[in-house]
Amino acid sequence: MTLTELRYIVAVARERHFGRAANSCFVSQPTLSVAVKKLEDELGVTLFERAAGEVTLTPIGERVVEQAQRVLEEVQVVKQLAEQGKDPLAGALRLGIIYTISPYLLPHLIPHLREAAPQMQILLEENYTGRLAEMLKQGEIDVAILAEPFHEPGIATQAVYDEPFVVATPKGHHWEKERAIDASMLAEENVLLLSPGNCFRDHVLQTCPDLNRESLPTGSLQRTLQGSSLTTIRHMVAGGIGVTVLPATSVTAADESLLSIRPFTEPVPTRRVVLAWRRNFPRLAAVEAVRNAMLASDLPEVTFLDTQDPVPVAA
Numbered sequence: 001m002t003l004t005e006l007r008y009i010v011a012v013a014r015e016r017h018f019g020r021a022a023n024s025c026f027v028s029q030p031t032l033s034v035a036v037k038k039l040e041d042e043l044g045v046t047l048f049e050r051a052a053g054e055v056t057l058t059p060i061g062e063r064v065v066e067q068a069q070r071v072l073e074e075v076q077v078v079k080q081l082a083e084q085g086k087d088p089l090a091g092a093l094r095l096g097i098i099y100t101i102s103p104y105l106l107p108h109l110i111p112h113l114r115e116a117a118p119q120m121q122i123l124l125e126e127n128y129t130g131r132l133a134e135m136l137k138q139g140e141i142d143v144a145i146l147a148e149p150f151h152e153p154g155i156a157t158q159a160v161y162d163e164p165f166v167v168a169t170p171k172g173h174h175w176e177k178e179r180a181i182d183a184s185m186l187a188e189e190n191v192l193l194l195s196p197g198n199c200f201r202d203h204v205l206q207t208c209p210d211l212n213r214e215s216l217p218t219g220s221l222q223r224t225l226q227g228s229s230l231t232t233i234r235h236m237v238a239g240g241i242g243v244t245v246l247p248a249t250s251v252t253a254a255d256e257s258l259l260s261i262r263p264f265t266e267p268v269p270t271r272r273v274v275l276a277w278r279r280n281f282p283r284l285a286a287v288e289a290v291r292n293a294m295l296a297s298d299l300p301e302v303t304f305l306d307t308q309d310p311v312p313v314a315a
Contacts, residue, residue, distance in 0.1 A: 003075060005039045006068040008032050009047055010138070013065040016055050069138065076139045077280050088285035089117040095290065096125040096132040096144035100200040100230060101273060104249040105145065108297030109290075117289045129199045136276060143287055145294070147199055148272040157274045160294050161302040165207065165269045166251060168234070168259045169243045180265040183208045190242030192233045200230075200271070204245045207269040234259065247271065248301035272305075 011021035012032070022032040040047050047061035057065060097106070106124070113122060125132070125141050133152050135141045150157060167181045175181060187210035194201040205211055233244050238258040251261055275294075277287050295304055 001039060001042060003072065005035050006071055008035050009039065009061075009065055010068050010072065012036060012048060012055060013057055013061070014134075014138070017053075018055060073139050073278070073280070077282060087119065088283040089289060090119040092121040092123050093143065093283070093286050093290075094123045094125065094141040096127060096135060096141040096146075098129055098132065098146055098199065099126055100194070100198065100247060100250070101145055101147070102126050104247070105294070105297060105299065108299060109293045112293035112296045113289060116293060117286070120286060120289070128197050130197065133276075136278060139278070142277065142281060142283070143290055144276045145290075146274055146276055147203070148274055150274060150276060152276075154279055155276050156279050157276045158291065159272050159274050159305045160291060161273050161299070161304045162270045163273060163299075163302045164248045165203070165245050165264060165271070166248050167243060167262045167264065168237050168246050168251075168255070169262070170237055170240045171258070171260055173243070173260055175243070175262060176260045178262060180263045182265045183269060184210070186211060186243070186245070192236050192242045192244040194230070194233070195228055200247065203269070203271050207245065207264075245269075249299050251300075273302075 008021065008025060008027075011024050012018060015021040015024060018033055018036075019029050022029040025032060036047070043064070045060050045064070046058050047064055049056045049058055102124075110122065113120070125135065127135070129146055129150065132141065132144045132146065133150070133155075136144050136155060137152065145160075148157075148159070167175070167186075169175050175185075186208040191204075191208075191211055193204055193211070230246060230250055234246075234255060236242065237244050246255075246261075255261065273294075275287060275291055281287070
């Protein structure tokens with residue numbers, strides 16, 4: 001049994017497909033298939049049920065893959081401990097960040113991080129919360145910047161800042177006469193939301209539950225429309241298709257020339273942005289460096305939290 005074979009079975013379990021698993025491991029499919037079969041023969045059990053276009057784990061396969069994942073994580077910890085013995089702020093740090101934060105935070109964060117840790121190479125991964133959570137647990141990234149709610153076994157988090165939401169409408173919209181918008185008013189308009197799978201969509205729906213199309217009364221004229229990104233949604237709003245809700249950090253001077261931006265009435269809806277890392281991740285100094293860079297970022301409208309508290313060492 002080798003670490004390579006363990007990586008292969010974890011990849012097959014994740015991808016549910018031998019071809020995609022081979023691609024993710026940068027090997028040919030025959031190479032991966034032979035290695036998986038060799039491991040099954042050595043263990044004397046079948047780990048995967050194979051069918052045309054579909055691979056599923058057997059009950060014993062699920063347990064073996066779970067243990068294999070733990071073994072690979074511990075191997076990574078050994079490597080990271082060795083790196084930490086040299087310099088925790090040297091070497092690569094794999095940083096994940098969700099789509100609705102990355103374009104607005106990274107231009108502020110990266111310069112501060114480079115200044116504080118010039119030897120630490122930052123490898124960025126932008127993705128949805130669900131995918132970043134999996135990558136974090138599987139050791140594919142080291143640290144993630146996400147928005148609450150976020151609770152995963154074996155993952156430590158620390159809140160960094162609260163960010164308010166604002167309402168964006170086309171120029172000339174009748175809400176321009178309003179000083180602030182009550183969340184309940186959104187149900188009166190066509191509202192553009194991000195597509196399912198994006199946590200910011202969930203935040204907006206929590207702000208105004210009436211935007212769930214299933215909950216709308218029969219005959220309602222209100223509609224919810226979808227966009228693939230906040231940039232796309234901005235253009236749709238500017239074109240008069242509807243209104244939307246944006247995180248405050250995403251609003252630029254260019255937006256204000258195309259859109260009308262209004263705050264919410266109290267209580268203003270917000271999202272809490274957090275750092276997340278594996279509890280056994282040994283380079284806490286690197287996590288602290290990322291947090292300090294976030295705290296030093298000149299983000300508009302946000303409220304920074306617990307600036308004097310260091311990154312906690314998990315028990």
